[in-house]
Amino acid sequence: MTNAGTPRVALERFLDRWLPQIVVSPLFAASLVFVYAFIAWTIYISFTKSGVMPNYTLVGLAQYERVWSTPRWYVALQNLFVFTGLFIAGCMIIGVLLAILLDQRIRLEGAIRTIYLYPMALSFIVTGTAWKWILNPTLGIEKLVQGWGFRDFSFDWLVDPQMAIYTVVIAGVWQSSGYVMALFLAGLRSVDDEIIRAAAIDGAGPVRTYATIILPMIRPVFLSSIIILAHLAIKSFDLVVALTGGGPGYATDMPATFMYAFAFQRSELGTAAASAVMMLMTVMAIMVPYLYSEIRGSAK
């Protein structure tokens, strides 16, 4: 008994002690390789003269200089700022407004909420396809409004290089504003009922109650919503591809489509890597302080 038992007991003890680490380590290793090592590889490639194939000869900042001397990159950056700003503003205004309106003891709240949020379940490709049709310069809204009698109405933003980026904003806001509504509605519902009652006794009407008491209390929801939207905006790729294909020309290019084009269409790996690294830096500049404060906050 003892002879047979001892190694088994020892094995059990060993597993008891180390099993959690044994289970976690392959997953952690995968994360180390597929996130950290891959990032490191991309960063390294961005300093090499890689073209169609990886080439490990370091060339310093040449690829970055290349990116920054490409007019297309400036278009992408400009579009990113325009899109991010308007996308965040549009989603926040609509989302906060709808959350407050839905907070007024609406009998059909469940159904209305479902309607407001369903675009979030769709792929950006589906959304892009739908809006591409609605905004179609000849058969879409333009024709609809002309049919109402406004013969001179023209709406061709989709093919207008100056305006095309705003069509991406329109479709993006349509898809994501319900998400902000859901986040804010949850925030509003988390406010202690007694505080709202106290405000009613203090004589504050609904407008003042929301403006000076409830909304300031859910300031963290503003922060996290804006961060999430910014994150979505920087990564936006599918919507642009489906709606405008980056065009007309490269008028609606964004860093994400720029990177894809250089990596998979033009096969200039080094340049693509350099633009990817700059995207990563932008995201990190936003996410790292936010995550840090979130993790610190939840540790308390």
Added chain:
Amino acid sequence: MAGVKLDRVWKKFGQNEVIKGIDLEIAPGEFVVLVGPSGCGKSTLLNLIAGLETLTSGDIRIGEQQVNDVPPKDRNIAMVFQSYALYPTKSVHRNITFGMETRHIGHQEQEQAVSEVTQLLHIEQLLERKPGQLSGGQRQRVAMGRALVRKPDVFLFDEPLSNLDAKLRIEMRTEIKKLHQRLGKTTIYVTHDQVEAMTLASRIAVMDNGHIRQFGSPDDIYENPVDLFVAGFMGSPSMNIVRGRVLKNGSCGIEVTDGEGAIVFPLPEALAGKVAERTGQEIVLGLRPEIITHRGAHAPGSNVFAFERAIDVIEPTGPDTMLVFTLGGSEAIGRIRPGEAVAVDQPYRFQVNMDKAKLFDPASGIRL
């Protein structure tokens, strides 16, 4: 100064009747405590008075004004909440002045009012802090300051002390009583704690299941409970409820039988008259723990009766010792002075003051 009058007040949430036709008249300057077990409707009743819930039917008057459809801000009331409900993003100062800001009261007057209440409540040094930086007791004071500054006709308190620890709770209880004595404002106070009710109230309304069971002074509620519910709810430890049978051979008594034998509790004349018609019938005898006690504790001339029972458990509390024994098949408690010679399983000879005994109808629970 204004009183509060409720007339056949009903409140339903869907099919659920929470307040079932309550009448209540509170005189100006009174301190009325609504007390009852959780779910009895006491907080809902307070919210109805505040205008934080809409009436289903009935009438509420504050002073001379019918307020059924008047928003809370126009009822001239102030309220202190269980969670204090301080505005977390505003400083203590802004918390106190917020109500005055919404009413467009002049800056000078605001400052004047703030300095009055902060002195009264000793919170001058907290004015610039945020509620998150305050202790429970300090938040409680700020919440009271916010209510006081309104100079309302009626103060409403919704279990304001239940989130405080035991020591602070007693301190604040005294503070609230002092404030009421000083300001003399009509106050309605909700609690589930019968000690709080007894210590604070000028009158207590005992609520159960949407009804007011009894409305009277603390003494009255304690000494003359209308039924078994009120008798059992008020007092700690609660009244001993003993089932017995009315006997009559010469004088009148209640026979209580259990495994240790039968005891006949002789009734004084005042009580005997009430059961004259019930000879041989079942009856419920109510004895508060403090009237079952050691020898020589009662005032001379009272109707003292002695009986023996074996002690099951001894619970010293310091000033008193509680003795748990069995009487008529249920557990009973007597309260004796510490230092008496008692031992578990040994018989002890109690003396009970039968003048203070209560009799209840076993079917309806109504006191006879």
Added chain:
Amino acid sequence: MSQAQSGIVRRQGPRQIALRILLFAVLGLFCLYYLIPLAVMISTSLKSLDEIRTGSLISLPHEISLDAWSKAWSSACVGVRCTGLEPYMWNSFLMVVPAVLISTFLGAINGYALTKWRFPGANVIFALMLFGAFIPFQIVLLPMARTLGYFGLAGSVYGLVFVHTVYGLAFTTLFFRNFFVSVSDGIVQAAKIDGAGFFPIFFKLMLPMALPTIVVSVIWQFTQIWNDFLFGIAFTVGDSNPVTVALNNIVATSTGVKEYNVDMAAAIIAGLPTLLVYVLAGSYFVRGLSAGAVKG
């Protein structure tokens, strides 16, 4: 709770009634704003091409025709192959089902090990893994393409299963960690005293308790992976494309007559699985979204 639960007495009058009407008008208008694009898609998909050219965007079809639907399903041209969406739908299902199940299972066991068997460094490991949820995936596209090529997985559905599992793990771990953190350690301690080990506690105690989180994770992963486009277009070619890529190819095909009705039918078909999940399990979807508030 907020306004919705409280019945505060408000002043009643014509102004309040007018505001209430305005409130419903605004809410109704926004319902139209969100619904009209879907309605336009459905109505267009049921029209003939002639009617599309002559009628207007929002007019209802005179004659309902399912031709566009059958074409989108079985014969529309995706690039040069005119097979309709059907094979690509299967690709997507073959990709989604294993990727969702594997990433959810691994996330569950990972979240459990990191919270209920707190070993030194567990928090650091979690933080490092969580970071993977926030990177723009462009940063891993190039090395992943090479890695898939090296293992012979490039251009295959299996490659996509692998990629989605690896990068979905950060989310699923986050979901389960947040759930298991809220489970009392006492339950695990009691089970340990009863002699249960790491796996018995996980399978018999924790997994049944985590059922709602499993649903959240499955729905979230299903939606994310089904809707993915970037990995699909970067790592697959031709007949191994997932349905999002195929849809985009149908729409972007520039040869021949533009068949808007087929485009719309194809878009609805591609969106239908996630839309169904949303309608059937909306509350879990919303829970995933707000759990994802810390992810994006």
